[in-house]
Amino acid sequence: MKSFWQDLPKPFTSLAPLDGVTDVVFRQVITEIGKPDVLFTEFTACAGLVSKGKERVMTNLLFTPEQKPIVAQIWGTKPEQFFVVAKEISQMGFAGIDINMGCPERTIVKGGACSALIKNPSLAAEIIQATKEGAADLPVSVKTRIGYSHETIEEWIGFLLQQKIAALTVHLRTVAEMSKVDAHWEFMPRIVELKNKIAPETVLSGNGDVLSLAEIKEKYEEYGCDGFMIGRGIFANPWVFNPAIDPQTITVEERINLYLHHIELFEKQWLGKKNFALLKKFAKTYISNFPDSSALREDLMLAKTLEQLRERLENYS
Ligand SMILES: Cc1cc2nc3c(=O)[nH]c(=O)nc-3n(C[C@H](O)[C@H](O)[C@H](O)COP(=O)(O)O)c2cc1C
Numbered sequence: 309m310k311s312f313w314q315d316l317p318k319p320f321t322s323l324a325p326l327d328g329v330t331d332v333v334f335r336q337v338i339t340e341i342g343k344p345d346v347l348f349t350e351f352t353a354c355a356g357l358v359s360k361g362k363e364r365v366m367t368n369l370l371f372t373p374e375q376k377p378i379v380a381q382i383w384g385t386k387p388e389q390f391f392v393v394a395k396e397i398s399q400m401g402f403a404g405i406d407i408n409m410g411c412p413e414r415t416i417v418k419g420g421a422c423s424a425l426i427k428n429p430s431l432a433a434e435i436i437q438a439t440k441e442g443a444a445d446l447p448v449s450v451k452t453r454i455g456y457s458h459e460t461i462e463e464w465i466g467f468l469l470q471q472k473i474a475a476l477t478v479h480l481r482t483v484a485e486m487s488k489v490d491a492h493w494e495f496m497p498r499i500v501e502l503k504n505k506i507a508p509e510t511v512l513s514g515n516g517d518v519l520s521l522a523e524i525k526e527k528y529e530e531y532g533c534d535g536f537m538i539g540r541g542i543f544a545n546p547w548v549f550n551p552a553i554d555p556q557t558i559t560v561e562e563r564i565n566l567y568l569h570h571i572e573l574f575e576k577q578w579l580g581k582k583n584f585a586l587l588k589k590f591a592k593t594y595i596s597n598f599p600d601s602s603a604l605r606e607d608l609m610l611a612k613t614l615e616q617l618r619e620r621l622e623n624y625s
Pocket residue numbers: 324325326327328329349350351381408410411451479487515516517518537538539540541
């Protein structure tokens with residue numbers, strides 16, 4: 309089945325799902341200043357999406373038309389829930405559905421979800437199948453790691469490729485490695501070879517430690533995977549997807565205005581629903597790379613309300 313994944317440029321870029329970070333508001337800011345080719349929602353629990361508290365969980369899946377193509381990322385352990393959730397998501401305007409098989413968070417793994425599926429391939433296959441059935445025409449993809457306690461690329465990635473998924477994103481670390489070691493890009497040639505052998509039509513992205521478009525160009529030439537996903541690189545440079553912007557040329561005023569814009573969007577979207585303190589974690593992203601930035605960040609941390617945060621930014625000179 310042909311999907312939007314096949315129409316993307318080569319190499320294409322994507323903004324990683326980052327729980328607690330890449331909500332509808334932050335994605336909007338990124339879309340406005342340098343849009344990647346694909347966006348993802350934060351991972352969202354199937355169990356939550358079929359529960360009584362569904363309405364609140366559904367806010368994870370909000371997006372604006374400018375953020376398209378956007379893929380909804382979901383996680384869980386019950387194939388029947390994936391079926392129901394995929395069916396609903398297929399009516400919401402998403403470009404695809406992604407299944408999280410990589411999150412190493414201890415409580416989640418204990419429950420058998422996300423990266424625990426690396427050790428339970430039969431359940432992983434059932435989940436993929438149920439999601440495909442629920443998703444109907446929407447492409448189903450997977451994001452995972454290269455293994456659990458050690459790399460098992462041929463077994464695990466090979467197994468996933470046999471499931472005929474539309475796209476696969478590989479974070480080039482094992483679960484045990486969390487994010488504590490450098491991503492193993494040296495393994496990408498083996499993954500590309502496997503994909504070409506087992507499922508040449510599956511669109512393959514690599515993920516881990518990518519910080520710039522220049523690096524993507526180099527890695528594309530060296531490894532030849534179709535796409536590159538950037539996660540934490542967005543904290544260091546929110547303009548990372550914009551080829552025309554050198555972050556060194558961004559003025560302090562522009563940085564402050566962008567943060568103020570984020571705060572304004574947050575206020576419109578989340579006031580009374582999310583704690584304003586969540587905004588403070590973006591200080592490091594916007595308020596950086598200028599001489600007084602750390603002093604300003606320290607000052608911002610003292611803000612006790614959204615209004616105080618805004619005032620401190622507005623009064624900076
Ligand atoms: C704060 C944070 C939240 C994350 N949330 C998710 C998530 O919701 N879904 C997911 O698949 N991966 C999640 N990840 C993993 C990233 O998507 C990405 O795979 C990882 O950070 C490695 O890429 P990077 O080196 O470019 O950051 C998260 C990572 C961080 C740091």
